[in-house]
Amino acid sequence: MSQFLQSLHAIANDPHLQFLAADDPTDKPIVPDYKPKLPGEIRTPTSTILAWTAGGGLSLAVLGGLVGWGLVAIGHNTERASLAARGKSSILWSLISGVGIGVTSGLVMGFYNMSN
Numbered sequence: 001m002s003q004f005l006q007s008l009h010a011i012a013n014d015p016h017l018q019f020l021a022a023d024d025p026t027d028k029p030i031v032p033d034y035k036p037k038l039p040g041e042i043r044t045p046t047s048t049i050l051a052w053t054a055g056g057g058l059s060l061a062v063l064g065g066l067v068g069w070g071l072v073a074i075g076h077n078t079e080r081a082s083l084a085a086r087g088k089s090s091i092l093w094s095l096i097s098g099v100g101i102g103v104t105s106g107l108v109m110g111f112y113n114m115s116n
Contacts, residue, residue: 043112054105061098065091 068090075084 047109047112050105050108054101057101057105058098061094061101064094064097068094 068087071087071090072084073087075081075087
């Protein structure tokens with residue numbers, strides 16, 4: 001263990017040690033300061049495609065939930081337990097898919113907005 005600490009001490013006290021990203025503005029960092037930015041030609045169609053995809057997915061999730069509620073109602077009224085059970089699982093998966101689509105589209109749009 002002492003050899004490890006001695007090596008860390010030698011590295012920390014090395015006068016020729018250079019950091020890749022300097023905190024001090026007088027030190028010139030090795031890695032240049034770069035701010036990524038999406039071109040406007042890509043940003044607009046990409047956000048349109050993402051919005052349409054998220055809207056379509058969310059509308060299909062709502063439609064699946066409504067169909068699931070219909071299956072539950074028909075299954076309970078006709079005393080078909082398997083149909084009602086399928087409707088309940090359909091409601092659950094529609095809810096999970098809607099949340100997943102909403103979170104994913106929000107994350108992707110957030111990443112695109114952070115690059116500006």
